[in-house]
Amino acid sequence: xxxxxxxxxxxxxxxxxxxxxxxxxxxxxxxxxxxxxxxxxxxxxxxxxxxxxxxxxxxxxxxxxxxxxxxxxxxxxxxxxxxxxxxxxxxxxxxxxxxxxxxxxxxxxxxxxxxxxxxxxxxxxxxxxxxxxxxxxxxxxxxxxxxxxxxxxxxxxxxxxxxxxxxxxxxxxxxxxxxxxxxxxxxxxxxxxxxxxxxxxxxxxxxxxxxxxxxxxxxxxxxxxxxxxxxxxxxxxxxxxxxxxxxxxxxxxxxxxxxxxxxxxxxxxxxxxxxxxx
Numbered sequence: 034x035x036x037x038x039x040x041x042x043x044x045x046x047x048x049x050x051x052x053x054x055x056x057x058x059x060x061x062x063x064x065x066x067x068x069x070x071x072x073x074x075x076x077x078x079x080x081x082x083x084x085x086x087x088x089x090x091x092x093x094x095x096x097x098x099x100x101x102x103x104x105x106x107x108x109x110x111x112x113x114x115x116x117x118x119x120x121x122x123x124x125x126x127x128x129x130x131x132x133x134x135x136x137x138x139x140x141x142x143x144x145x146x147x148x149x150x151x152x153x154x155x156x157x158x159x160x161x162x163x164x165x166x167x168x169x170x171x172x173x174x175x176x177x178x179x180x181x182x183x184x185x186x187x188x189x190x191x192x193x194x195x196x197x198x199x200x201x202x203x204x205x206x207x208x209x210x211x212x213x214x215x216x217x218x219x220x221x222x223x224x225x226x227x228x229x230x231x232x233x234x235x236x237x238x239x240x241x242x243x244x245x246x247x248x249x250x251x252x253x254x255x256x257x258x259x260x261x262x263x264x265x266x267x268x269x270x271x272x273x274x275x276x277x278x279x280x281x282x283x284x285x286x287x288x289x290x291x292x293x294x295x296x297x298x299x300x301x302x303x304x305x306x307x308x309x310x311x
Contacts, residue, residue: 035209036062040142040172042135043104044071045156048148050180052111055146057182058175059117062209068108069138070123072101073131073158097125131158132165139170144206146175151301154179163300167281167311173206174281176300176307183275186306190214191274193265193295194221194235199280203310204238207278210308211242217249218272222264223256262298269305281309 039062041055052068059066074097105123112119126134139145145166150159166174187210194200204211211217219242224234235251242249258264269277281296299307 035064036143037064038067038142039064039144039146040067040069040138040166041146042069042071042138042162042166043108044073044158044162045104048156048180049111051146051148051177052108052180054177054180054182056112056115056117058144058146059119060115064143065118065120066112067138067142068112068119068121069135070101070104070108070121071131071134071158071162072097072099072104072123072125074125074127094125101125128158128161131161132169135162135165136169139166139172139174142170142172144175145170145172146177148180149176149178149300151297152178167309171311173203173308173310176309178304178306182306185275187213187276188215189272189274190217190276190278191265191269191272192217192219192238193261193277193279194219194238195280196221196224196229196234197280199282199311201238201280203278203280203308204242206310207308208245210276211247211249211278212245214276215248216272217242217247218268218274219249219251220254220265220268221251222254222261224253260298261295262302265295265299266303266305269303275305277303277305277307279307279309281311 039055039059041051043052055066074093101123105121108121124134147163149155150163166172190211192204219235219239221234234253239249239251254264254268
């Protein structure tokens with residue numbers, strides 16, 4: 034299996050570098066790139082005095098439509114000189130309607146390319162778009178920090194293996210990249226001796242990947258730092274990895290939003306591309 038349908042969602046002109054990353058991956062995979070230009074209406078009509086909401090709502094919709102049209106024109110101009118297969122579509126939605134809008138498009142994509150949803154430069158809608166692709170779209174999502182891919186992207190991959198269903202889904206979705214990699218490390222952090230793999234953490238996964246021709250090996254890591262995300266990031270840097278593969282949101286989104294979690298911490302801190310799925 035290869036990635037043949039790649040989707041990227043842009044909502045601001047600042048997503049130009051994200052588009053460049055999507056173009057690069059599309060060319061590499063000989064795929065079709067779908068670009069979805071999003072105009073978001075952030076109005077909250079319930080907060081206006083009687084009679085004013087209709088005017089404010091229409092003005093906000095008009096602005097969102099104009100922004101989406103301008104963005105689509107810009108993307109079409111950029112893609113016009115490319116030798117890849119591509120299509121561009123634009124739409125307008127209120128914040129509450131993003132889930133269905135993005136989820137339906139992500140559902141029929143092999144890979145969704147986005148930037149980090151938790152950073153200083155992230156758009157206000159980045160979190161909603163990312164979660165819609167993961168949950169409603171059930172898609173593999175490649176998060177590219179600051180919209181830039183390493184020159185040797187995918188040559189060395191670290192799998193953050195937690196023996197969970199989400200991690201297994203991410204591995205399966207990442208198989209085209211894993212098979213093409215020069216080296217893949219299955220990193221298991223402080224595994225429980227009573228877990229499903231017991232005394233052989235990562236062993237069954239390594240066997241499965243090896244049978245697919247993946248050059249895989251296992252590293253069992255002690256919990257030397259307070260957060261799992263810090264251990265994973267440190268190990269990725271240590272081995273020179275240029276892609277991390279991991280399951281997303283093993284806990285509920287609400288819990289991670291309030292208490293934090295590995296997914297949220299990784300998306301907020303790491304400078305490496307991450308392929309996530311659940």
